[in-house]
Amino acid sequence: MLEKEYYPQQIEKKWFDIWEETKPYKVDENSDKPKYFALSMFPYPSGKLHMGHVRNYTITDVIARFKTAQGFSVLHPMGWDSFGLPAENAAIQKGANPKTWTLENIDYMTKQLKMLGLSVDWDREVTTCLPDYYKWTQWLFLQLYKKGLAYKKNAPVNWCEKCATVLANEQVIDGKCWRCDSEVTKKNLSQWFFKITQYSEQLLADLDKLTGWGDNVKTMQENWIGKSTGAILKFKVKELEDVEIPVYTTRADTVYGVTYLVVAPEYKDIEKLTTPENLKAVQEYRENAKKMSEIERLSTDRVKTGVPLGTHIINPFTGRVCPIWVADYALVDYGTGAVMAVPYHDERDFAFAKKYNLPMIQVITGEDFKEGECYIEKGTLINSKQFDGIDAVSARDKITEFAKQEGFGEFKTQYRLRDWLISRQRYWGAPIPIVYCEKCGEVAVSEESLPVLLPEDVDFSVKGKSPIETSATFKETTCPKCGGRATRDTDTMDTFVCSSWYYLRYADAKNADKCFDRDLVNKWLPVDQYVGGIEHAILHLLYSRFFTKALRDCNLLDFDEPFANLLTQGMVLKDGSKMSKSKGNTVDPDEIYANYGADTARLFILSDSPPARDFDWTDAGVEGCYKFISRVYRLYSKFQEKIKLDYDFDIKNLSKKDDDFVREVHIAIKKITKDIENEFQFNTVISSYRELTNSIYEYIKAESEINYDVLSFGLLTLLKLISPVCVFMSEEIYSSLGATKSIHQEPWCQFDENLAKTSAITLIVQVNGKLRDKLEVPQGLDNSELEKLALAAPKAKEFIGDKQVVKVIVVPNKLVNIVVK
RNA sequence: GCCGAUGUGGCGAAAUUGGUAGACGCAUCAGACUCAAAAUCUGACGUGGCUCACCCCACGUGCCGGUUCGAGUCCGGCCAUCGGCACCA
Numbered sequence: 001m002l003e004k005e006y007y008p009q010q011i012e013k014k015w016f017d018i019w020e021e022t023k024p025y026k027v028d029e030n031s032d033k034p035k036y037f038a039l040s041m042f043p044y045p046s047g048k049l050h051m052g053h054v055r056n057y058t059i060t061d062v063i064a065r066f067k068t069a070q071g072f073s074v075l076h077p078m079g080w081d082s083f084g085l086p087a088e089n090a091a092i093q094k095g096a097n098p099k100t101w102t103l104e105n106i107d108y109m110t111k112q113l114k115m116l117g118l119s120v121d122w123d124r125e126v127t128t129c130l131p132d133y134y135k136w137t138q139w140l141f142l143q144l145y146k147k148g149l150a151y152k153k154n155a156p157v158n159w160c161e162k163c164a165t166v167l168a169n170e171q172v173i174d175g176k177c178w179r180c181d182s183e184v185t186k187k188n189l190s191q192w193f194f195k196i197t198q199y200s201e202q203l204l205a206d207l208d209k210l211t212g213w214g215d216n217v218k219t220m221q222e223n224w225i226g227k228s229t230g231a232i233l234k235f236k237v238k239e240l241e242d243v244e245i246p247v248y249t250t251r252a253d254t255v256y257g258v259t260y261l262v263v264a265p266e267y268k269d270i271e272k273l274t275t276p277e278n279l280k281a282v283q284e285y286r287e288n289a290k291k292m293s294e295i296e297r298l299s300t301d302r303v304k305t306g307v308p309l310g311t312h313i314i315n316p317f318t319g320r321v322c323p324i325w326v327a328d329y330a331l332v333d334y335g336t337g338a339v340m341a342v343p344y345h346d347e348r349d350f351a352f353a354k355k356y357n358l359p360m361i362q363v364i365t366g367e368d369f370k371e372g373e374c375y376i377e378k379g380t381l382i383n384s385k386q387f388d389g390i391d392a393v394s395a396r397d398k399i400t401e402f403a404k405q406e407g408f409g410e411f412k413t414q415y416r417l418r419d420w421l422i423s424r425q426r427y428w429g430a431p432i433p434i435v436y437c438e439k440c441g442e443v444a445v446s447e448e449s450l451p452v453l454l455p456e457d458v459d460f461s462v463k464g465k466s467p468i469e470t471s472a473t474f475k476e477t478t479c480p481k482c483g484g485r486a487t488r489d490t491d492t493m494d495t496f497v498c499s500s501w502y503y504l505r506y507a508d509a510k511n512a513d514k515c516f517d518r519d520l521v522n523k524w525l526p527v528d529q530y531v532g533g534i535e536h537a538i539l540h541l542l543y544s545r546f547f548t549k550a551l552r553d554c555n556l557l558d559f560d561e562p563f564a565n566l567l568t569q570g571m572v573l574k575d576g577s578k579m580s581k582s583k584g585n586t587v588d589p590d591e592i593y594a595n596y597g598a599d600t601a602r603l604f605i606l607s608d609s610p611p612a613r614d615f616d617w618t619d620a621g622v623e624g625c626y627k628f629i630s631r632v633y634r635l636y637s638k639f640q641e642k643i644k645l646d647y648d649f650d651i652k653n654l655s656k657k658d659d660d661f662v663r664e665v666h667i668a669i670k671k672i673t674k675d676i677e678n679e680f681q682f683n684t685v686i687s688s689y690r691e692l693t694n695s696i697y698e699y700i701k702a703e704s705e706i707n708y709d710v711l712s713f714g715l716l717t718l719l720k721l722i723s724p725v726c727v728f729m730s731e732e733i734y735s736s737l738g739a740t741k742s743i744h745q746e747p748w749c750q751f752d753e754n755l756a757k758t759s760a761i762t763l764i765v766q767v768n769g770k771l772r773d774k775l776e777v778p779q780g781l782d783n784s785e786l787e788k789l790a791l792a793a794p795k796a797k798e799f800i801g802d803k804q805v806v807k808v809i810v811v812p813n814k815l816v817n818i819v820v821k
Numbered sequence: 822g823c824c825g826a827u828g829u830g831g832c833g834a835a836a837u838u839g840g841u842a843g844a845c846g847c848a849u850c851a852g853a854c855u856c857a858a859a860a861u862c863u864g865a866c867g868u869g870g871c872u873c874a875c876c877c878c879a880c881g882u883g884c885c886g887g888u889u890c891g892a893g894u895c896c897g898g899c900c901a902u903c904g905g906c907a908c909c910a
Contacts, residue, residue: 216825219906342910762841
């Protein structure tokens with residue numbers, strides 16, 4: 001029996017316990033239904049769920065439940081991105097054990113997720129910090145290593161002093177650390193990289209395949225990969241025999257205007273290229289550049305500086321001798337680290353040349369050209385010998401082609417993307433499975449001996465080195481090759497490595513012998529719908545795409561894009577700004593569960609904005625949703641004795657009122673189904689719930705006229721339609737009505753296209769495009785009848801007056817526009 | 822600077838993709854029930870005009886212009902906000 005009023009706490013506790021016991025969402029691996037993989041970006045176990053999580057997982061859950069009802073075999077898993085710095089910081093600050101700290105957080109948050117009513121198959125839970133997972137992270141590292149896709153090199157890398165570790169390029173935001181926001185500096189260190197640049201072109205080209213991704217994310221990735229096409233041109237050094245400086249340029253058309261050449265401060269042969277008289281100044285300049293932070297260095301409005309090396313290059317096109325300068329506006333890790341300078345046609349070179357009084361040669365002219373101003377617009381070539389008069393854009397290829405024939409140039413495609421730096425000098429991560437042997441050098445750990453376990457005997461209080469280095473047992477080992485003495489690599493992997501493949505593990509989460517079974521992965525993947533925050537547009541989403549392509553090339557997978565459809569949900573705001581602890585405007589999910597129940601939280605977080613847009617949490621809004629659910633509940637409570645699960649009626653023998661009501665129900669099914677299928681517009685879905693509820697309340701007003709078969713149809717339809725959102729309430733009501741099955745196992749409602757139309761339509765009558773009258777007319781009249789009716793409409797007549805009817809436009813079943821003069 | 826998104830009542834937003842602008846809510850106001858309050862129910866709610874007897878008229882989707890019988894929707898030119906990239910040669 002249903003209570004008279006809605007008490008969510010009792011209902012939700014009851015079904016929480018039942019679902020915990022019966023595991024109704026366990027995936028049936030033998031099902032012959034088509035598969036559907038619904039995935040949320042897995043959480044970091046920070047301690048407590050926040051409203052962003054609630055929004056993310058509710059969206060995915062409703063999708064999973066909808067697809068289940070539509071007859072798909074749905075995989076909807078959950079896991080924990082559980083390595084990372086916060087656990088280690090808790091260890092340093094509070095003396096906690098990172099593992100205990102993390103696992104306790106996972107326990108608490110798991111309960112919170114279950115209370116949210118997610119239809120997750122918890123038997124497939126994946127936890128990246130446990131050895132049965134990171135064993136395979138290490139194994140995958142070795143596969144990439146064997147393929148030459150993981151390598152170690154000494155390079156200037158991003159260093160965060162506060163986190164005491166290196167960072168990937170993607171983790172440096174505006175020159176600051178993505179985690180702690182402190183300034184990042186460059187350090188020369190020997191570090192592990194994944195060769196993501198080998199996939200630059202594929203990662204870019206395959207964006208076109210991702211029709212289920214938003215343009216915002218795709219453009220962000222496109223910008224990050226940063227493809228440009230141009231040329232390498234080689235300049236001989238006048239003072240040094242057989243020394244050439246290659247430059248990369250996208251403007252080969254301006255090569256006749258080169259008046260000097262710039263190398264980056266870190267350029268490798270810079271001292272060789274410097275004359276003895278200039279050496280001291282150059283060295284000083286390099287030292288200064290080194291000291292500068294990334295933020296200072298990359299500031300575009302900084303005054304450009306540089307010093308001459310004293311040597312010169314010879315422009316092979318003109319024979320002109322030009323000085324070589326070192327200047328920090330040239331970047332060592334883009335192109336060749338050297339730039340040909342054309343002051344007249346490049347703003348940066350122009351500013352530099354002005355400051356140091358270097359010559360300028362104009363080689364392009366056009367309509368907007370002004371004497372003495374930098375000219376970067378389109379135009380035609382001048383002062384360029386045989387290329388004079390050619391359009392600048394087509395001259396690029398012609399000049400490069402010429403350079404190629406003459407042996408001092410070639411075509412070149414350049415990407416901005418850098419290799420992914422994956423080693424971290426931190427404890428709480430997957431150890432890199434590499435040892436260093438006195439005899440054999442760098443050696444991979446054998447696959448049989450995985451996992452390389454994280455040591456427990458570490459001291460977190462030491463400063464200046466990774467805690468892992470303090471272990472007495474970890475470092476010393478034997479070489480897998482020769483059996484001699486060897487030491488382990490003490491770095492761990494970036495947590496983004498762990499999260500670059502977790503979606504694959506869900507297909508075969510408990511496999512102890514393999515990373516995953518190939519057939520199972522090929523069966524479930526790619527992910528049909530991925531849901532998560534926009535903050536991963538580049539980081540996680542680019543890394544995962546790279547991993548998928550690399551593993552395909554390791555012959556482990558048969559597909560090359562991991563996520564077919566991507567939904568990036570907006571932020572959850574409170575009072576117009578992002579919820580954050582420092583602002584004190586957070587809302588605790590536990591409190592919402594306790595006061596209103598999870599169903600209200602789920603309904604509200606979907607109700608006010610489309611999923612991709614930011615969502616403003618308001619107390620009044622939650623209150624409103626709670627009232628609505630209560631209003632729905634009371635309908636079933638009131639009629640529980642009269643509702644027939646096996647209702648039956650003949651549509652042809654209904655009263656006008658019943659017929660209209662049945663039509664409204666069909667219209668609601670159609671609208672809701674379409675809105676979910678079309679980009680998951682849950683806000684309008686919920687509007688339709690409310691409209692249907694209002695219709696039902698309208699229908700029951702005259703109690704003596706109620707047809708209980710028709711009412712049962714309406715109520716049971718509403719119950720199923722609302723069940724993906726209000727999962728506890730709908731289950732409670734359905735079981736109280738005597739159903740033997742769960743509402744969540746019932747198929748989705750079907751609508752009849754003929755019944756999903758009102759019996760009469762409102763004909764809009766316009767005169768000269770302005771609304772003048774509305775007429776109630778039957779469905780399906782032909783155009784001439786509609787025209788006749790419209791012309792006879794009294795208000796229309798008034799506006800036509802004695803003017804002449806020039807034309808009448810009829811839109812069937814909708815509108816008539818009378819054009820008069 | 823380049824790229825992407827967005828712009829509609831007091832607020833969140835709808836609008837079958839060129840056909841009634843503001844569905845559905847929130848807030849507000851008024852009324853019913855009540856000794857009273859809460860809850861619930863009913864009604865009003867873009868702006869301006871009209872004695873406004875709830876009929877009607879004009880205006881109205883960031884701004885200016887265009888196409889069309891008809892534009893929130895399409896085209897051209899701007900403006901603003903948010904986000905990404907940026908001394909990338």
